[in-house]
């Protein structure tokens with residue numbers, strides 16, 4: 001049995017169909033990159049993986065059971081921006097999950113327990129290259145460093161699944177390359193299964209072991225909500241030729257034009 005199974009999955013908001021008939025199996029350890037026109041339901045899919053949105057039809061299974069319908073320690077997430085809390089230092093941001101777990105009301109623990117959490121947080125921050133920034137606040141960090149911090153925060157509970165929603169979309173190209181190395185290192189070292197949304201096809205090809213293209217097979221320009229997006233390409237990355245890349249890019253662009261009209 002695959003770790004994650006997606007069976008005839010639909011998501012609708014009222015009359016609007018966002019996603020329809022998604023089917024796929026994902027093995028532990030895969031790195032799935034997701035591309036598609038803006039507005040076609042990529043974030044919605046990630047939210048269903050996280051458990052903050054539920055499918056309206058079909059099944060989303062983790063080890064054969066419905067994926068928990070609220071976030072828990074099996075899944076970590078990083079957004080493009082604002083994943084971390086501005087009023088906490090780097091180390092405090094990373095300690096927070098452990099503090100809330102031990103003390104849901106106060107969100108603070110003391111003594112030996114606190115020292116242990118701090119040590120784990122410092123180790124995690126070192127593994128994302130932030131050992132020199134433990135006591136800095138998010139606004140004192142560069143964009144790349146803030147995303148390193150968000151990764152540390154997402155990974156502190158040792159999740160099996162890491163969900164990334166355009167995490168490097170706001171970063172300069174040079175910084176983005178460093179982040180690519182980091183995310184590949186973390187994926188390998190921490191035995192993660194990764195789902196990463198990106199608007200950059202090249203990034204999707206470079207990072208993933210597998211790439212999904214979300215696109216609407218049927219599109220009525222008068223009522224774009226009549227049909228949802230599906231997984232129109234499911235590619236083992238690395239084996240795709242230039243022609244395939246070009247046709248993906250054209251199809252995504254034409255859907256994008258309709259959705260943004």
Ligand SMILES: Nc1ncnc2c1ncn2[C@@H]1O[C@H](COP(=O)(O)OP(=O)(O)O)[C@@H](O)[C@H]1O
Nearest residue numbers: 013016018036037038039040041042043044045
């Ligand atoms: N909570 C919501 N209620 C109603 N519509 C929503 C909600 N969240 C997202 N949508 C709609 O679902 C569609 C897909 O959104 P989203 O998943 O954010 O797309 P993407 O991440 O691919 O850009 C959009 O048309 C958006 O307006």
Ligand SMILES: [Mg+2]
Nearest residue numbers: 042043044165
């Ligand atoms: Mg999105």
